[in-house]
Each structure stands twice: as structure tokens, then as C-alpha cells.
Amino acid sequence: MKAIDVVNDLKRRFPAEPEYIQAVEEVVSTIEDVYNEHPEFERVNLIERLCIPDRIFSFRVSWIDDKGRVRNNMGYRVQHNNAIGPYKGGIRFHSSVNLSILKFLAFEQTFKNSLTTLAMGGAKGGSDFSPRGKSDMEVMRFCQAFVAELWRQLGPDRDVPAGDIGVGGREVGYMYGMYKKMARENTGTFTGKALEFGGSLVRPEATGYGNVYFLLNMLATRGIDIKGKRVAISGSGNVATYTAKKLMALGAKVISMSDSDGCIHVPDGLSEEQLEYIFTLKNLYRGRISEFAEEYGCEYVPGGKPWGYPCDIAMPSATQNELDGDAARALLANGCIAVSEGANMPSTPEAIKEFLAARILYAPGKAANAGGVSVSGLEMAQNAQKQAWTAEEVDEKLRRIMADIHAQCVKYGQEADGYVNYVKGANTAGFMKVARAMMAQGVL
Ligand code: NDP
Ligand code: 2IT
Numbered sequence: 198m199k200a201i202d203v204v205n206d207l208k209r210r211f212p213a214e215p216e217y218i219q220a221v222e223e224v225v226s227t228i229e230d231v232y233n234e235h236p237e238f239e240r241v242n243l244i245e246r247l248c249i250p251d252r253i254f255s256f257r258v259s260w261i262d263d264k265g266r267v268r269n270n271m272g273y274r275v276q277h278n279n280a281i282g283p284y285k286g287g288i289r290f291h292s293s294v295n296l297s298i299l300k301f302l303a304f305e306q307t308f309k310n311s312l313t314t315l316a317m318g319g320a321k322g323g324s325d326f327s328p329r330g331k332s333d334m335e336v337m338r339f340c341q342a343f344v345a346e347l348w349r350q351l352g353p354d355r356d357v358p359a360g361d362i363g364v365g366g367r368e369v370g371y372m373y374g375m376y377k378k379m380a381r382e383n384t385g386t387f388t389g390k391a392l393e394f395g396g397s398l399v400r401p402e403a404t405g406y407g408n409v410y411f412l413l414n415m416l417a418t419r420g421i422d423i424k425g426k427r428v429a430i431s432g433s434g435n436v437a438t439y440t441a442k443k444l445m446a447l448g449a450k451v452i453s454m455s456d457s458d459g460c461i462h463v464p465d466g467l468s469e470e471q472l473e474y475i476f477t478l479k480n481l482y483r484g485r486i487s488e489f490a491e492e493y494g495c496e497y498v499p500g501g502k503p504w505g506y507p508c509d510i511a512m513p514s515a516t517q518n519e520l521d522g523d524a525a526r527a528l529l530a531n532g533c534i535a536v537s538e539g540a541n542m543p544s545t546p547e548a549i550k551e552f553l554a555a556r557i558l559y560a561p562g563k564a565a566n567a568g569g570v571s572v573s574g575l576e577m578a579q580n581a582q583k584q585a586w587t588a589e590e591v592d593e594k595l596r597r598i599m600a601d602i603h604a605q606c607v608k609y610g611q612e613a614d615g616y617v618n619y620v621k622g623a624n625t626a627g628f629m630k631v632a633r634a635m636m637a638q639g640v641l
Contacts, residue, residue: 200229203245214297216517220304220542221248223549227624235632241640243632250277250303253296254350258324260342263332272343274322274350274358277303280634282316283354285570287361289323290339290368298517299323302361305541306570308627309563312602315574320356322347328363329483340371348376353384353580359573360389362516365435365480366401385580388573397576398588399595400569404539405439406592407568407599408512409447412537414603415558418617421534424448427466429508429528431455432515433479433486436539436566440512441472453503455515456486460503462496507531514539522547529555538562549620556616564602564623571598 198206204225208218225232225244232238258272273296276284286306289299299321307319326339350356360369366389373387373394380386390396399406416423426449430437433454441451450466454475463471471493478484490497504511504524511528513520517540520528525548528536535558538544542562544552552559572595579585586594602623609629610622635641 198239198242198245200225200232200244203248206245207248211297214300216297216542217300217304219546220301223546223620224304224308224624224628227621228628231625231629237636238632241636243635246640247278247307247628247631247635248304250275250300251279252276253300254347255296256346258326258339258342258346260335260338262335270324270326270339272322272324272346273299274347274356275299275303275320276350276356277319277321278307278631278635279318280631280638281311282318283352284320284356285310285317285359285573286320286322287359287570288364288368288372289321289361290326290328290363291323292325292327292329294323294325301517302541305563307631308624309567310570310574311627311630312564312605312623313567313571313574313598314601315571315598317570317574320358321361322358323361323364328368333367336368337371340368341375344372344375345379348379351376351386352380353386353577357385357573357577358387359570360435362434365389366391366396385577388576390576392585395576395580397572397579397591398586399591400572400576401435402439402442403572403595404436404566404569405441405514406443407571407595408436408440408514408537408539408565409443410568410596410599411560411565411603412510412512412535413447414600415535415537415560415619418607419558425450426509427452427507428510428512429453429503429506429533430539431460431503431513431519431543432540433475434515435480436569437514438472438476438479440514440539441467445469445472449510452508453506454486455501455503457515458485459487459497459499460501461486461490462498462503462506463493464506504528505531508533510535510537512537512539513543515543516540517542518545519543520548521545522551524548525551529557534558536560537565539566541566553618553620558617558619560606560619561623563627564606564619567602568595568599571595
């Protein structure tokens, strides 16, 4: 089947999965040329096998809340592709989670993990359980019930989960504890663990720091200095806060952050004390960004997004499809010169078109946010060696990996006039490695 026919066929077969189709369509449309240069791929229907997950586990998670009531949520794990290494990818706990979202994330993860230069296949899992408003004990009971069902499908060389939206160090700790009890082994199997039981230094920071390192590589292609640049960030969770921290350390100004209820605007840039306040508010107390606005008396827009403010750089770091065509046009009109995605698929197809047409620096999530899973890969390597590296060692490896991913994007994405199409570059580089591995291993 021709690549484009595969997409049309998937649309027919999975009409209720718009995010999955969106992710597949974006990748297939950019790799079509290189795919068609390899008739051997088509002979084994490689593209269809690469688009449809290897398998999906779907299960009920029953747990007991603090009032003694039995609650039921859905749990899923999408094992997308393991051609280049064990299944690897995060777990998302959010009320919006469904199969379309997890299939898009697992598909993206496969290409992202391929770009990292490490041996990891792609997977994603999660639940429509919302940690919002839940007590610590409720979160623990839910995590235990989730893993009691899933543990048999996991293992250090089989499938290694990690965090994502709604899943941080606390949730990974509870899930890993239950996994260890069921599997009777202690070999890692989750990444993002605490330092005391096999976690890696710099893993919490890795996605945000990695995104800034990728941005620095992009800016260097145009000789632009990060110092003094105004950056609009969405979200205020793990990725957003560490992105802000690294940017501020480099002399940039973070002029906005947001959460699912609204956004704040600080035209002169957040101070270190203010960022620390947001970190504590969101990560420790799971509060609202509006509380920051009340504390510091800054502008707060309920339901707002940070794309309408004058800025030089945008780093969407909350969720998928959070930056649409209108937002992209507003950013461009306000002088934005670079967009580097911390979230997975935050820009809609229309927004991406605008960025590419304006020929600004635009890095898709699968390249720019790959630092998180890269340090997860380094955590797996440390666990296998039963050793722990220093923060400097891990940070240095992270910088090198992000530079390498950037170089792969340039190699496959540079156009005749010199413009680097990072979407095409990331998709093609990620695809070619997985495709070669699949060809070598036969039809499975
Ligand atoms: P967190 O749960 O720590 O933070 C998520 C942030 O995004 C919160 O501020 C949250 O607001 C906001 N948010 C979540 N869902 C929505 C929504 N539907 N609409 C608006 N805002 C929303 O998650 P992470 O920081 O880990 O993840 C952020 C993004 O980065 C995700 O797209 C994730 O897939 C991606 N990513 C994460 C990696 C990691 O290592 N953690 C690695 C690579 C990518 P609120 O507080 O109101 O819920
Ligand atoms: O989207 C992602 O890359 C993650 N949530 C991190 C995955 C991982 O295995 O560290």
C-alpha cells in the first residue's frame, strides 16, 4: 500500500480516534518521499505495520476512595513498536485520557525514542483517573490497583514505564513499589524513580533542560543569543517549570505560565523567587496558577493561553493541540522567532503550517522534548550497571544527545535554500532507524 493510502485506510478503521490519526498523518505526509524511494518497504507493508501498535492492553482499575466507596477507572498500555529496544514511554493520569490520545502518544514515542540514539522502542499508558483533589492515600491505592493489573506486561527488557501528565515522582514510587512486590525482582523497570532506589540525577529536570538545549542549538544556526529573550511558556508542571529554570539561568525572561484554568502574564519576566513559588504551589500543593497571581498581583486571564503576548520564543509545555492557527498567527504578529515544543503535539496542523510558512525556527516535540526519555534511557543504563552517575555526567550526556538529535534534524530536514524543516528532519531520521530495524527482523 502507498503511504497515503495507509492513512486513508486508518481514518476509515479508526474514525473515533482523531489525535491518533493527526499524529500518523503528520509523520506519513513528511516521510512519503523517502518511503517511496524504498520499494522494499512497500513490499512488506512496512508503513502500516509501523502505524498500528503491536498490541494494546485495556483493563478496569477498581480502587477504594477515602469514604470507602469503590471507584472504577479505565487503564491502558499501548505497546507500539519494539524494533530498536524494549517498549518505553510514560504513563498519563488525566480525566481526558482515552485510546486515541494514548495511541498518538505511543506512536510519537516510537519516533522520539529512535532519535535519542539509545535502544528504546515506543509505548504509552495511562488512565482516565484524575489525581486532582485526591488524597495521597487515594493516589497510592489507585497506583497499586493499576499496577496489580499491568505488571505482567512490564519488565526491564520488556516494557519500562515512566511519568507524564499527572504522574511524577510520587506516582512512579507507588507504582514501582507495587511492581516490585508482584514481580519479585528489583531491576528498575520504571524510570523517574527517586534517587534512593535507582533513580537518576537530572531525570526530573531532563525534559525542560533538554528542550532548552535543543533551542540553543536551533538559535545557534542563526547566531541568536538567548540572553534577554522573552519566552512564553504554557503549563506549570514538571516540563514547564524546569524549562523556565534553565532559561532564567541563561538570562532569558519567562513572561508567562499557565495551567488548565488560565494563564499569568509577567511582562518583565519571573524572578527566581516567583518561579520557586510556582514550583512549590504546583508540584507540592497541587494548587492553581491563579493563586500566584493573587500573591504577586500580576495579570491573570481565566481560561487564557499565553500565546497573545509579545515574546521572542514560545515553548508550549502543557498538552496536545493547545496552540492553534489563530494562536500561531498571534505569535508571529508579535515577533516570535522560535517555537520549541515541550509538550507532545501541542501545535495543531494549521499552526505548524503557519510556522513553516513564516520560516521561523520550529522544533516539534518528538525532537525538542526527547531529553526526558533520553535520561530515562540513561537511568536504565545505570540500573543495569548497578551504578549511579553524577549530575554533571548525566547533564553532559543529555547535552550531547540533544545536539545529536539536532544534527539528525538538520541532516534530514535542510531544504535547498538552507531552511531547516525540523518536522521533516525529525520524522525522517526517526523513521529510517526504525524502518531499517524492522526490515532486518522480518515480518512480525
Ligand atoms: P504535569 O502533570 O507535571 O503538568 C502538566 C501541566 O499542563 C499542568 O500545568 C497542567 O495544568 C497543564 N495541563 C494538563 N492538561 C491540560 C489541558 N488539558 N489543558 C490545559 N492545561 C493542561 O505534566 P508534564 O509537565 O510532565 O507534561 C507536560 C507535557 O509534556 C505533556 O504533553 C507531556 O506529554 C509532555 N512530556 C513530558 C515529559 C516528562 O518527562 N514528564 C517528557 C516529554 C514530554 P493543571 O495543573 O491545571 O492540571
Ligand atoms: O513523552 C515522553 O517522552 C515522556 N513522558 C517521558 C517518557 C519516559 O519514558 O521517560
